[in-house]
Amino acid sequence: MxxxxxxxxxxxxxxxxxxxxxxxxxxxxxxxxxxxxxxxxxxxxxxxxxxxxxxxxxxxxxxxxxxxxxxxxxxxxxxxxxxxxxxxxxxxxxxxxxxxxxxxxxxxxxxxxxxxxxxxxxxxxxxxxxxxxxxxxxxxxxxxxxFDFAKEYVKSAAKGVANKAVKDPNARKSLNQIIVRSPEMLDVINKAKILAESELPVLVLGETGTGKEVLSNAIHMGSLRADKPFKAVNCGALPQTLVDSILFGHEKGSFTGAEHQHKGLFEQATSGTLFLDEVGELPLDIQVKLLRVLQEGSITRVGGSESINVDVRIIAATHRNLINMVEANEFREDLFYRLAVGVIQIPSLRERTDDIPLLVNELMDEINASTSTQPNAKSKNISEKGMKFILNQPWLGNIRELWNTLNRAFLWSKTAEISEKEISEAMIIRNKSQVESEIVLSLGQTVDAKQLIDNYKKKYILAALQASGNNLTKASHMLSLKSHQALKVWMESVGVELPK
CATH class of the missing domain: 3.40.50.10770 (Hypothetical protein VC1899 like domain (Restriction endonuclease-like))
Incomplete structure (x- = not known):
């Protein structure tokens, strides 16, 4: 028919x-x-x-x-x-x-x-x-x-999951949406709320992956400029030959390939906020121009002569020690003090362990949401032992490392509950480089070498026990000892006991 x-x-x-x-x-x-x-x-x-x-x-x-x-x-x-x-x-x-x-x-x-x-x-x-x-x-x-809709849908859904996994977690949060419990982060949020209501430049400090852009975006969303543009740029990723044009714009014909006039990020962010991530990576000549913007509120495009007024609030961030860079003549002192008016130091993840369970649940919600469009999607969560394991890790890469680890564990887990073993296998082992400073002794100077060695040994024993969840076999392997019995001998020698 x-x-x-x-x-x-x-x-x-x-x-x-x-x-x-x-x-x-x-x-x-x-x-x-x-x-x-x-x-x-x-x-x-x-x-x-x-x-x-x-x-x-x-x-x-x-x-x-x-x-x-x-x-x-x-x-x-x-x-x-x-x-x-x-x-x-x-x-x-x-x-x-x-x-x-x-x-x-x-x-x-x-x-x-x-x-x-x-x-x-x-x-x-x-x-x-x-x-x-x-x-x-x-x-x-x-x-x-x-085209085959089923195949295209699966392909598109898989690509969406992949794109989400390689990017950082959601950065669009207001200060009230950043849920924290630790005293350290509560203090950070309170300071950020005060700065949000001002027009002061802000310098956000913290290790890589601590969420400096998330906090900076939240400050913008809590400010009087919230309905205006928020432009973000990673200064460390700017091509050396184009950094001037990207930030300040250029006139038509100002260099080979400049076929049209281009407004830089300062003009694009007019009346809003410009977030300069990794500001310590800016070349010294660009630092001079940035200082001028902060002092005079104007920019000049590459190849232009006209001074253009811009009303932009600057929020800068870096994981580097800018004071040390100033002393090494790698960062302008006058620019540092212009930026460092409202300074916020974000603690590392290992310094705010009270926030980790909240953060893990929030990140898992994001992962579950991003994978929900896939065929046979299954919502997953972290087991109780898995959460304890997470709490015991140092997370040197902070939230970014935690996010990537959870994505890998989610991918490999075949059950609705992600176990301690699956999280452990999802972690990337980072062997700390052994860089020793030169030791110099003056004639007649004395040191208690045994005490120094014991103190050093005790710190590594405690770190290995914490990371392994007090598992002697795993801890001894981390310390390159032949057996857990050898670790016990070490522990007895420096007075370390397993918690009961």
Whole structure:
């Protein structure tokens, strides 16, 4: 059986009243192979159905085409753009007609975009379904849709998960949305709220991966500039030859390839905030220009002579020690004091362990959300032992390292609960480089070498026990000892006992 499935359009009814053909009639009367059955779906204009059916059947009969098996079927949809009910009705009809027919043709001309797109998605999953459309210019024509929606969906969903995994966690949070428990971070949030209400430049300090951009964005969102642009740039990633142009812009023809005038980040961020991440990486000549912006509130584009006023609040961040850089003449002292008006030091993750369970749960929510679009997606969480293991790790890469580890553990875990073992296997081992400073002794100077060695040994024993969750076998392996018995001897020698 050759079947046509279509939605009823208002144009079909109104043109039939003038004895003219619209989409349904054009397709039914002009298809190369006549349709044995025509199924029309509708949810409106019920008072016109009988007259339309009578007219269509008459026209089919006159054309010597099958006309007895033509019907308008009422469907239950909330409205013509409600995807949920349109999907439910379309799925029922397409599955039924595809099973009952040798060939099922679906019209893509009548109906709303929601009806047509749903029909395409469902029809592509059936091997005996084809699509057709009509127009006054071209008449009727087959529609080729040369891709597999199922494969493309899986590919797109997988790409979305991959993109999320390689990026940092969500940075768009207000200060009130940053949930913390530790006294150290509560102090940071309180200081950030005070700075948010001011117009002062802010310098955010902290190790790599501590969330400096998240906090800077939150300060902007809590400021009077919240409805204005927030532009962020990693100064360490700026090409040496383009850093001037990227920050301050350039005029047309100012250098090879400058085919158009370009507004730099300072102009793009006018009335808003410019976040300079890793500001310590800026070359000294650019530091001079940045200082001028802070002092005078103006910039000059590359190749230009006009001084352009800009109203931009600067929030800078770095993991480097700027004071040491100032002393080494690697960072301008006058620029440092211009930036370091409102200074916030974000503690490392190992200094705010009270926040780790909250942070882990938040990151897992993000991972679960990003993977929910995948076929057979399964929500996962961290086991109790897994959480204890996480709390015992130093997280030298801070939140970024934790985020990447959780993504890997999520990927490899086959169950809904991610175990301590899976988290351990997901971690990247970082062997600390052994860089020893030169030791110099003056004649007559004395030191207690045994005490120094014992103190050094005790610190490493305690660190290994914490990281291994007090597992002697694992701790001895971390310290390159032959057995846990050898570790016990060490522990006894420096007075370290396992907690009971």
């Amino acid at each position: 050759n079947t046509l499935l279509t939605w009823l359009g208002k144009t079909d009814i109104s043109t039939a009243q003038e004895d003219k053909e619209a989409a349904i009639a054009t397709i039914a009367l002009n298809s190369i192979k006549p349709f044995d059955r025509i199924v029309i779906l509708a949810n409106n204009w019920e008072g016109d159905w009988n007259n339309y059916l009578s007219w269509l059947k008459t026209r089919l009969a006159e054309a010597k085409r099958p006309f007895t098996n033509v019907a308008i079927n009422k469907v239950k949809i909330k409205n013509p753009i409600d995807y949920k009910t349109i999907f439910e009705e379309s799925k029922t009809w397409i599955n039924q007609l595809s099973n009952d027919s040798e060939n099922l043709t679906i019209s893509l001309t009548s109906g709303t975009p929601a009806m047509i797109s749903t029909a395409v998605l469902l029809g592509k999953s059936r091997n005996n379904v084809r699509f057709i459309q009509s127009s006054q210019e071209k008449g009727i024509e087959d529609v080729a849709i040369p």
